[in-house]
Amino acid sequence: xxxxxxxxxxxxxxxxxxxxxxxxxxxxxxxxxxxxxxxxxxxxxxxxxxxxxxxxxxxxxxxxxxxxxxxxxxxxxxxxxxxxxxxxxxxxxxxxxxxxxxx
Amino acid sequence: xxxxxxxxxxxxxxxxxxxxxxxxxxxxxxxxxxxxxxxxxxxxxxxxxxxxxxxxxxxxxxxxxxxxxxxxxxxxxxxxxxxxxxxxxxxxxxxxxxxxxxxxxxxxxxxxxxxxxxxxxxxxxxxxxxxxxxxxxxxxxxxxxxxxxxxxxxxxxxxxxxxxxxxxxxxxxxxxxxxxxxxxxxxxxxxxxxxxxxxxxxxxxxxxxxxxxxxxxxxxxxxxxxxxxxxxxxxxxxxxxxxxxxxxxxxxxxxxxxxxxxxxxxxxxxxxxxxxxxxxxxxxxxxxxxxxxxxxxxxxxxxxxxxxxxxxxxxxxxxxxxxxxxxxxxxxxxxxxxxxxxxxxxxxxxxxxxxxxxxxxxx
Ligand code: FES
Numbered sequence: 294x295x296x297x298x299x300x301x302x303x304x305x306x307x308x309x310x311x312x313x314x315x316x317x318x319x320x321x322x323x324x325x326x327x328x329x330x331x332x333x334x335x336x337x338x339x340x341x342x343x344x345x346x347x348x349x350x351x352x353x354x355x356x357x358x359x360x361x362x363x364x365x366x367x368x369x370x371x372x373x374x375x376x377x378x379x380x381x382x383x384x385x386x387x388x389x390x391x392x393x394x395x396x
Numbered sequence: 397x398x399x400x401x402x403x404x405x406x407x408x409x410x411x412x413x414x415x416x417x418x419x420x421x422x423x424x425x426x427x428x429x430x431x432x433x434x435x436x437x438x439x440x441x442x443x444x445x446x447x448x449x450x451x452x453x454x455x456x457x458x459x460x461x462x463x464x465x466x467x468x469x470x471x472x473x474x475x476x477x478x479x480x481x482x483x484x485x486x487x488x489x490x491x492x493x494x495x496x497x498x499x500x501x502x503x504x505x506x507x508x509x510x511x512x513x514x515x516x517x518x519x520x521x522x523x524x525x526x527x528x529x530x531x532x533x534x535x536x537x538x539x540x541x542x543x544x545x546x547x548x549x550x551x552x553x554x555x556x557x558x559x560x561x562x563x564x565x566x567x568x569x570x571x572x573x574x575x576x577x578x579x580x581x582x583x584x585x586x587x588x589x590x591x592x593x594x595x596x597x598x599x600x601x602x603x604x605x606x607x608x609x610x611x612x613x614x615x616x617x618x619x620x621x622x623x624x625x626x627x628x629x630x631x632x633x634x635x636x637x638x639x640x641x642x643x644x645x646x647x648x649x650x651x652x653x654x655x656x657x658x659x660x661x662x663x664x665x666x667x668x669x670x671x672x673x674x675x676x677x678x679x680x681x682x683x684x685x686x687x688x689x690x691x692x693x694x695x696x697x698x699x700x701x702x703x704x705x706x707x708x709x710x711x712x713x714x715x716x717x718x719x720x721x722x723x724x725x726x727x728x729x730x731x732x733x734x735x736x737x738x739x740x741x742x743x744x745x746x747x748x749x750x751x752x753x754x755x756x757x758x759x
Binding site: 309340355357359360362372376 | 432433436437438494496499501523524530587590683684
């Protein structure tokens, strides 16, 4: 599984996310309040809306369309109307670069 | 018989999917991410304050109403209590259903459950219909929450100012939910994992109403029903009045909330009851912005929106003739002018939808 250099640590504010597109797939990369980085699939599992316009609160990402929520660390669906978990991807930080292991 | 078929199983529902309407992207005003993050930020304080005022007022008003019962002097207190029960519960249901009222999830859930009961909506069902109302606002055959179907039946609109049709529809539905879970139509938008909950909620509602009616019979008085149940009718008028203004007389089957929703400036009491949903274009464009931040959002994006109506009365003067005109010509709708600062409506984008944007129908 390749590790892909996705962005710089400075590209994402703490408690926020960005959209990252790679090889025809779209992802969301998160910067947690504790300074850790995580990656998930970019589209909500409810209606294929991009999560990048959503709101990060602690460890939750809230979808901009119907306010469904996921824990972005595990992908677990936390609040209706989402019921299907979000796919997650391993992330590592080297220096000031964020790498995502895309499947 | 009109041309539009509002059934979730009808030909218009199928056409909305085939034409690509349901998959189309909605228009959004550009707002810088930093500003939007600030607007979306959640907080408990405004909603705790408003909830204390709301429930505190209700207890006080109902207490005075009971103390003065059966004198006519109790009437004004019931009328005020009724509006808080039968109308403010609609906006609390709505905002807590979005999860944006409070920052703390359990607070949203508690107020959502209480409000759902008061407004007579199964709390496990309507969350899902409202998600559809947001994805597919006023798409004929897809949106289960269209308040004014075309051609409009004015008598029905008037009856609902007293909640009559809503309550008549609610009783068999909740009994049916209690016996056998969601109806076939509800099953089109409620996921199967939630069907058991729909039934459990319905059983609780039926038990509360049965106890209230039992108490009324035992006391030989309608007083218990003046507190629980009837205010959904005698206090419904305010939420029907504001609810009609949300989309009434405007376009259907479009993907631009500036064409199908209405923002109206209102007096502070109506805004408290309605929890700022008078900023309705703003709410639909950005449903993650909490009610208390909508006035700020309005200031930021208003140059990209049609000018808001100046008051409830002025908005009715605009909407009501349009609704009456739709009785004769169901394709008629109000198309409001945008200010010169706004991005124009994308006429090309709506061309593929049957009936939309024909210059003869729009004005
Ligand atoms: S699209 Fe994400 S919650 Fe509906």
